[in-house]
Amino acid sequence: MDTELNTMLNPDGLKILTRSYLNGADLGAIDRAWEVVVSAHADKKHFSGTPYLDHTLQVASTLASMHLDLDTVVAGLLHGVLKEGIPLKDLRKDFGESVANIVDGSTRIANVHYNSKLTHQAENVRKMLLAIASDVRVLLVKLADRLQDMCLLDTVELTRRREIARETKDLYAPLASRLGIDWLKRELEDLSFQHLHPEEYSELVLKLESSLAERQFYVDEVISILHKKLGSNNIKPTRIIGRPKHLYSIYKKLVAQQIPLERVYDKVAFRIIVNTVNECYEALGVIHSNWAPVPGRIKDFISVPKANNYQSMHTTVVGPRGHFIEIQIRTEQMDRIAQEGVAAHWAYKEGQRASDNDSRLFKRLKSLVKNLQDVEDPREFLDSVHGELYAHEVYALTPAGEVKELPENASPIDFAYAIHTEVGDHCVGAKVNDKLVPLKYEIQNGDILEIVTSRKQRPRRGWLELVKTGRARSRIRSWLRKEEREKALNLGREICERELKRYDTTLKKMVKSGHVKHFLKDLHCNSLDDMLAKVGSGTITIPHLVKTLEPPEIRKEKEQKESAAASLPTAEKRRPSSGPGIIIEGMDDMLVKISRCCNPVPGDAILGFITSGRGISVHKENCVNLRATDPQRWIDVEWSGSSESKHRVEIQVSAENDNNIFVAISGSISSDEASILEISAHVTPTNTADFNIALEVSSLQHLEQILQHLRQMEQVIMARRA
Numbered sequence: 001m002d003t004e005l006n007t008m009l010n011p012d013g014l015k016i017l018t019r020s021y022l023n024g025a026d027l028g029a030i031d032r033a034w035e036v037v038v039s040a041h042a043d044k045k046h047f048s049g050t051p052y053l054d055h056t057l058q059v060a061s062t063l064a065s066m067h068l069d070l071d072t073v074v075a076g077l078l079h080g081v082l083k084e085g086i087p088l089k090d091l092r093k094d095f096g097e098s099v100a101n102i103v104d105g106s107t108r109i110a111n112v113h114y115n116s117k118l119t120h121q122a123e124n125v126r127k128m129l130l131a132i133a134s135d136v137r138v139l140l141v142k143l144a145d146r147l148q149d150m151c152l153l154d155t156v157e158l159t160r161r162r163e164i165a166r167e168t169k170d171l172y173a174p175l176a177s178r179l180g181i182d183w184l185k186r187e188l189e190d191l192s193f194q195h196l197h198p199e200e201y202s203e204l205v206l207k208l209e210s211s212l213a214e215r216q217f218y219v220d221e222v223i224s225i226l227h228k229k230l231g232s233n234n235i236k237p238t239r240i241i242g243r244p245k246h247l248y249s250i251y252k253k254l255v256a257q258q259i260p261l262e263r264v265y266d267k268v269a270f271r272i273i274v275n276t277v278n279e280c281y282e283a284l285g286v287i288h289s290n291w292a293p294v295p296g297r298i299k300d301f302i303s304v305p306k307a308n309n310y311q312s313m314h315t316t317v318v319g320p321r322g323h324f325i326e327i328q329i330r331t332e333q334m335d336r337i338a339q340e341g342v343a344a345h346w347a348y349k350e351g352q353r354a355s356d357n358d359s360r361l362f363k364r365l366k367s368l369v370k371n372l373q374d375v376e377d378p379r380e381f382l383d384s385v386h387g388e389l390y391a392h393e394v395y396a397l398t399p400a401g402e403v404k405e406l407p408e409n410a411s412p413i414d415f416a417y418a419i420h421t422e423v424g425d426h427c428v429g430a431k432v433n434d435k436l437v438p439l440k441y442e443i444q445n446g447d448i449l450e451i452v453t454s455r456k457q458r459p460r461r462g463w464l465e466l467v468k469t470g471r472a473r474s475r476i477r478s479w480l481r482k483e484e485r486e487k488a489l490n491l492g493r494e495i496c497e498r499e500l501k502r503y504d505t506t507l508k509k510m511v512k513s514g515h516v517k518h519f520l521k522d523l524h525c526n527s528l529d530d531m532l533a534k535v536g537s538g539t540i541t542i543p544h545l546v547k548t549l550e551p552p553e554i555r556k557e558k559e560q561k562e563s564a565a566a567s568l569p570t571a572e573k574r575r576p577s578s579g580p581g582i583i584i585e586g587m588d589d590m591l592v593k594i595s596r597c598c599n600p601v602p603g604d605a606i607l608g609f610i611t612s613g614r615g616i617s618v619h620k621e622n623c624v625n626l627r628a629t630d631p632q633r634w635i636d637v638e639w640s641g642s643s644e645s646k647h648r649v650e651i652q653v654s655a656e657n658d659n660n661i662f663v664a665i666s667g668s669i670s671s672d673e674a675s676i677l678e679i680s681a682h683v684t685p686t687n688t689a690d691f692n693i694a695l696e697v698s699s700l701q702h703l704e705q706i707l708q709h710l711r712q713m714e715q716v717i718m719a720r721r722a
Contacts, residue, residue, distance in 0.1 A: 009053045010034070011077070017064045018073055025070055029095060030060075033077045036094070040084040048152035055148055056080065062144040066181075066340060071095075072137045075102035079141050082107045098135075105138035106145070139175060143184060146172050150191040159714055162656070165195035170686060180310050183339055189248040197251070204247055215244070219268055222319060226272065226287075233286050238332060239273040245326075272329045277302060280313050280329045287327060291317035294324065299445060302334070304395045304403055310338055396447045407468040409442045416451045417472040424475055426453040440466055458483075488536030495535050495631075499549055519548045539622065591615025592637075594647060598623040601647040603700025608637040646696040648677060649703055650722040656715040657689040665691060668713060672706045688717065 011034045015027045037056050044052040060076035074095060082088060082103060091100040150168060153161050169192035176185040194201045208215075219242035226240050245268065272283055280302060287293075297316035305311045312330040319325040330338065394406045396415060404418045412432075417424030429452040430437055436452075443449070459479040467473050496507055507528070510516040516528060523540055525531035534540040592608070598620040600606050605621040610633045618637055619626040626634075655661050662681065669676055678694040697703045703721065710719035 009051065009057065011057065011060075014057060014061050014064060014073070014077075017061060018070065021067045022070060027070070029070060029074050029099075030077065032094060033074045036081055036086060037077055040081040040086050044084070046152070047149075048155040050152070052080070058148045059141070059144045062147060063140065066140070066144075068137070068140065071098045072102065072140060075099050075106070075137065076141050076144055078103050079106045079145060101135055102137050102141060105135060106141040136179070139179070143172060143176055143179075143181070143188075147184065147187060147191075150188060153191070153195055161195050165192040166656075168192045169196065180306075180337065181340060182310075186246040186248075190246050193248040193251060200251060201247065204251060208244065208247075208250075215268060218320070218323070219270075222268075222270060222325060225290075225320065226270070229286055229290055230272070230283055233282065235274065235279055235283050235286065237272050237274050237279075237283070239271075241271040241273070242268050243271070245269055269326045269328065271335070272327065273332055273335055274329065275331065277331065280331065283329050284313050284315060287315065287317060287329075291319050291325075293317050297326075301395075302330075304397075304446070306395075306405065312338060394443050394445055396443050396445075396449050399448060399450050406443060410468045411443065411466045412437065412439055412441055412449060412451065413463055414467050414469045414472045415443060415449050416453075417467075417469065417475055419451065421475050423451055423453060424472060425459055425479060426455060426457045428452050428454045428457045439463075484537075485533055488533045489529060490536065492532030492534070492536030496532065496545070496549070499546055503549070522548050537627075593617055595619045595623065595625070596648070597625045599647065599649045601649050601697055601700050601703060602639045603703075606637055606639070608635040609633055610635055646675070646698060648694060649697050650692065650694050651703075651707065651710075652718070652720055652722050653691040653693065653710055653716060654718040655689050655691070655713070656717065657683050657687045658715065661689050661715055664713060664715065665693075665710065668709050669693070669695065669706055672702070672709060674702070674706055692722065 011030050015030055018027060018030065019025070037053060041052040041056065046052050046055045056077050056079070059079060060073050063076040064073050078091065078095070078099065081091075088100055088104055091103055146168060149164070153164060156164065168188050173185050173188040173192065176188060223240045223242055227237070230237055274280055274283055284298075294316040297314070299314040302311050302313055311334040312328045314326070314328055316324055316326045394408055394410055396404050396406060398404065398419065404415055406414050406418065412430035413424060413427055415430070416427040427439070429439065430441065431450040431452065432441065432443075432447050434448075434450075459476045461480060463476050464473060467476065493507070500506055500510070507516070510519075511528065520526075520528065520531055523531055523534070523545075525534060525540075531540070535545055592615055594600060595609075595617045600618060600620045600623075606618050607621050607626060608616040608618050609626060609629055611617055616635065616637070653665060655665065666676060666679070675696040676693060677696060679691060681689055681691045683689055695703075695706070697706065707719045707721070710716050
């Protein structure tokens with residue numbers, strides 16, 4: 001770094017900012033931290049090309065502007081030094097355990113990136129959530145770091161820029177909302193919107209700027225009327241603010257309602273700040289007596305606060321000239337918490353203990369992590385993260401008055417699992433406000449729910465279509481997996497006992513003799529239960545099992561017969577049937593058809609099933625439908641290796657949604673000389689396009705080539721065989 005620039009960058013401004021709210025605090029730690037930062041980053045550049053020292057100052061200053069404790073501000077300065085080789089033990093020695101742990105946690109999650117590898121992505125997000133749960137200040141440092149990065153994101157190449165922006169919108173903005181830091185959530189969403197949809201962003205900015213004068217005139221008019229009406233009822237608000245809604249919220253409304261900007265009437269939100277809680281309710285009455293309220297848009301978050309401690313009264317009314325306007329009413333203290341969230345009454349300030357509200361918030365954050373720890377499937381885990389972080393809108397109560405926060409359209413099953421797993425597992429119905437309702441009922445704000453349970457009830461697969469919370473979904477899937485494993489164990493035991501009966505032995509005898517160890521090794525199983533479950537689920541096919549269980553002398557006799565058959569002329573060994581490139585041992589001119597339930601292609605391991613009067617249907621060895629049939633009617637078949645026929649196969653593709661994605665995916669498949677038979681697609685709430693595509697391919701190798709080329713596409717998140 002140039003000497004001149006080095007002298008210009010210093011922590012003096014940061015210390016002035018910190019001293020303004022930490023009266024009398026010893027700020028020597030900031031000077032010591034700056035020395036460490038300079039030694040670690042003196043010649044390093046931020047990805048934007050600016051000095052990295054400037055970035056660290058900006059991060060620490062953002063944390064100080066939120067009036068956070070000294071340890072968090074110092075950790076903000078030091079957040080990147082571990083990656084430059086500064087030992088963690090030195091941070092513990094020089095700045096204490098608290099600072100060292102925050103820096104360590106923020107360093108570990110700094111390497112978390114979204115990518116197309118679902119398993120890797122899910123594991124990274126899981127590690128990040130665990131780091132946050134250990135100390136929420138790790139997340140605050142990360143959010144300040146991400147905000148500074150987003151402000152300079154236009155210097156990054158396009159693909160990486162979109163990845164970072166999507167990660168910010170899907171993960172960090174919702175986490176900021178969870179902490180109640182509204183201004184930060186809005187900033188992160190708008191910056192993400194700018195890079196994910198640059199054309200729509202520019203168009204929206206331009207249109208809003210062109211109507212700025214007209215909108216400001218309307219804001220002034222409404223504020224004047226509010227002051228007059230409230231004053232005539234002896235309510236004297238300390239402030240009335242009219243501010244434009246942030247761009248991303250307007251864009252979401254345009255997309256969701258499929259309307260032009262001119263028809264979004266509530267582009268401006270009004271906030272009335274009063275002195276007391278009573279005045280909040282009095283002001284609401286005055287507003288409704290003058291302007292008609294919109295049904296269903298009145299929300300009382302004062303008597304029932306949000307989980308992030310947010311309190312306010314919300315209403316939408318038909319204001320002057322027929323425009324819909326959103327009005328929020330709150331006290332000064334409520335307004336400060338609404339803007340700053342957890343930072344408004346920070347729990348870690350020296351000598352202070354966490355407030356009850358903060359303690360509940362941190363407990364919920366840790367509960368979120370705990371709920372997701374048992375979710376193994378990467379897609380399910382990421383879906384659950386999104387569900388847990390999504391904007392929660394509904395607040396319902398137990399008969400005892402305990403408030404449960406749930407997503408919009410949540411069901412009584414969600415409510416039951418929010419109480420306890422046992423209550424959810426045995427839920428048969430619910431009473432809402434003393435009236436019985438079905439399990440598909442959508443919970444409304446203020447509902448009082450009493451869950452009806454029965455010990456005979458068990459979670460059902462259909463419940464997954466009704467629930468909205470990650471907790472409920474993971475608990476239901478956990479039960480179903482356990483139930484399926486038990487069924488597979490019992491079926492596997494029955495199959496093994498039946499096959500062993502042929503050789504006048506049993507599983508019990510095999511275990512007692514120790515012979516079970518040999519075939520567990522041959523089948524690559526860790527335990528007897530593992531083997532039985534794999535047999536029952538079809539992972540281990542019955543022909544494979546039978547071959548493994550055969551006594552050595554019988555196996556030797558079969559091998560001798562096979563060796564003798566191999567010496568015969570090719571024409572005498574086997575002849576191809578009339579099927580599509582299928583060979584059947586000892587049979588000619590049999591009707592053979594490829595099963596549509598699993599669509600095997602050349603290269604797949606296959607088995608034949610002798611149907612009643614319809615020849616032989618060919619399935620993949622692990623086909624679910626084949627496993628449900630009588631094994632006595634199974635027959636060995638194999639691909640002839642000479643067929644030129646095409647085979648139907650279905651694939652699933654998930655990709656970032658944009659105007660050209662349909663054409664790009666179709667073009668990639670066509671370039672691999674595959675024909676598309678059917679294609680369907682839908683867009684998810686996270687703006688991902690999910691495709692189901694039926695193709696014609698020549699072989700498994702051909703299919704793998706198609707999938708590989710799809711996975712290499714920039715927009716594609718996942719491509720796999722259905």
